[in-house]
Amino acid sequence: MSLKIAVIAGFIILIIIFLPIFLLLYTQYLSVAAPVKANLVIDVKKTIGPVPDRWKALAQGGEEMGVRMLKNVIPQVAALYPRYIRIDHIYDYYNVVRRDSSGNLQLNWQRLDETVCDIFHSGAKPFFSLGYMPPALSEDGSLVSKPKNWDEWALVVQKTIERYSGQGTRLCGQITGFWLTDIYYEVWNEPDLETFGQWSLYDSNKDYKTLYFYSSLGAQNAANVNRFLLGGPATTALYRNWIIQLIDFVRKNNLRLDFISWHYYSQKTQDFDSQSQDLNFWLASPEYETYRQIPKVISEWAYDSDPNPIADTNIGAAHTIASIRNFFRENVELAFLFEIKDGPIPRWGILTHDGQEKPRYQALKFLNQLRGSEVFVEGEGTFVKALASVSDNVVNLIIVNYDPKDSNTELVPITFYNLQPGRYTMNTIYVDGRSIPVKDLSIPSGGILQRSIIMPKNMVVAVELKRE
Incomplete structure (x- = not known):
């Protein structure tokens, strides 16, 4: 076997040995480097049970x-x-x-x-x-x-x-x-x-x-x-x-x-x-x-x-x-x-x-705004999590963007499903005191509402969606 062939063969063997290791490490790197963004979905018919109070x-x-x-x-x-x-x-x-x-x-x-x-x-x-x-x-x-x-x-x-x-x-x-x-x-x-x-x-x-x-x-x-x-x-x-x-x-x-x-x-x-x-x-x-x-x-x-x-x-x-x-x-x-x-x-x-x-x-x-029945929340991300509840004609949502490194900011899409048709008021309150009221939201017969909320780093937001 010539020296050139031996070198090529050795190189191929090294690729076979180290390529899986590289791919594994690269996948882990991507999982850290590319956190999942939230896309919250709240189907008000997917209730879990009474809102727990173990945190009180x-x-x-x-x-x-x-x-x-x-x-x-x-x-x-x-x-x-x-x-x-x-x-x-x-x-x-x-x-x-x-x-x-x-x-x-x-x-x-x-x-x-x-x-x-x-x-x-x-x-x-x-x-x-x-x-x-x-x-x-x-x-x-x-x-x-x-x-x-x-x-x-x-x-x-x-x-x-x-x-x-x-x-x-x-x-x-x-x-x-x-x-x-x-x-x-x-x-x-x-x-x-x-x-x-x-x-x-x-x-x-x-x-x-x-x-x-x-x-x-x-x-x-x-x-x-x-x-x-x-x-x-x-x-x-x-x-x-x-x-x-x-x-x-x-x-x-x-x-x-x-x-x-x-x-x-x-x-x-x-x-x-x-x-x-x-x-x-x-x-x-x-x-x-x-x-x-x-x-x-x-x-x-x-x-x-x-x-x-x-x-x-x-x-x-x-x-x-x-x-x-x-x-x-x-x-x-x-x-x-x-x-x-x-x-x-x-x-x-x-x-x-x-x-x-x-x-x-x-x-x-x-x-304390969470009352009635807890609603299952889908589409949480790496940093943005949420809790939701429904009681009578009111849907409450608590969203948190927790990042220990204090850097993650997201625009979070939120979709509500199976709402009762009618007119709604949506009030968004940030833990720093800011409030964004939106009135006269019309929910058609399909019962779907789509909104987006900016979640600054390490912010907590309360959302109340109330049927008028």
């Missing part, structure tokens, strides 16, 4: 000790129509637990009652994170240490449940009955985090399972109470070892576990889908069938686990709506957006310390 849950962190954090923002919170509001620091920030001169435990609910009443006045029920360790109980005075006497911890949990789920309890002068039913009690907050004690599943000296055991014992001893829920572990993320070991421990010791909870902070909105899938996979074995049916709760979620000024921009608002869109149909009972209000220093709040609205708050208010 808010969390408030411990930004100020001894202060009614929610007192000055009750109207703003009520405007979001929350189902539940989660609070932590219930034992240390509100001076609930102390000892008298003889060393006996005394429980004073006055300050905690005030914040709980603020929650009720906003139209929500409280969701309690049971913590942190009262100094009067702590073995070394620390808020994140073990108690000197585990039975005293169980007693505090018991009395907490009897207070806020009691059949004979009357709060705020009028709250009783229904409002004290289905209250959630979550055992601790982020126990895997060093800041909150770094409890372990393996360390017998500071074992979360022991903390859960005595919390469950206290719940078991609660008398004359309405239906309530006890659960956890409220870890910083969804961890298989925490979920499975807690369930195994609960099964072995015949304890109650009424819900499973965890936290989720990420700029990747699509991971909400994978989390639900992971949890379902972990609980697929027959011995976990009971726990597949109990409520799943994301008891904190947001753009970033650290205070991040980006969360206070339109990027944060778009992230919020895109995230909710992704868990809208997931097997999650409640997902608590963190947090309601800043402390004196700006942090995670959707409201400032004095109650001013931030973009995330304004975006959340848009979601």
Whole structure:
């Protein structure tokens, strides 16, 4: 074989070897370089079911000790129509637990009652994170240490449940009955985090399972109470070892576990889908069938686990709506957006310390326009997603253009099908306050309407199409 032929043959072999690799990489490049543009299609007859309300849950962190954090923002919170509001620091920030001169435990609910009443006045029920360790109980005075006497911890949990789920309890002068039913009690907050004690599943000296055991014992001893829920572990993320070991421990010791909870902070909105899938996979074995049916709760979620000024921009608002869109149909009972209000220093709040609205708050208010039946949305793109609903003669559409790189702008075609013939008004409102009303839209007998909307980068838009 001549040298020329050998070179040609070698070249052909290299092409055969590397051409598939090149094509694969090029295809992946195109998928990244050429995102899909949205072309939204809303057929009002393609309904899915009632509009879910699992997003109507808010969390408030411990930004100020001894202060009614929610007192000055009750109207703003009520405007979001929350189902539940989660609070932590219930034992240390509100001076609930102390000892008298003889060393006996005394429980004073006055300050905690005030914040709980603020929650009720906003139209929500409280969701309690049971913590942190009262100094009067702590073995070394620390808020994140073990108690000197585990039975005293169980007693505090018991009395907490009897207070806020009691059949004979009357709060705020009028709250009783229904409002004290289905209250959630979550055992601790982020126990895997060093800041909150770094409890372990393996360390017998500071074992979360022991903390859960005595919390469950206290719940078991609660008398004359309405239906309530006890659960956890409220870890910083969804961890298989925490979920499975807690369930195994609960099964072995015949304890109650009424819900499973965890936290989720990420700029990747699509991971909400994978989390639900992971949890379902972990609980697929027959011995976990009971726990597949109990409520799943994301008891904190947001753009970033650290205070991040980006969360206070339109990027944060778009992230919020895109995230909710992704868990809208997931097997999650409640997902608590963190947090309601800043402390004196700006942090995670959707409201400032004095109650001013931030973009995330304004975006959340848009979601209240979704009512009646959810409508399936077709034609979403890489960045532009949407949620839709129909109720009587009104179609509502929430559109979000979430791009973490803050660059994508689109002209989005929208087609409505199967509308009732007649005259319509279409009102388009942008989260930055702009409004574009269009009146006297005539829908012919075919029931089709075609429009286009400019979606600037990281914008949230609410569209209302109303038959006159």
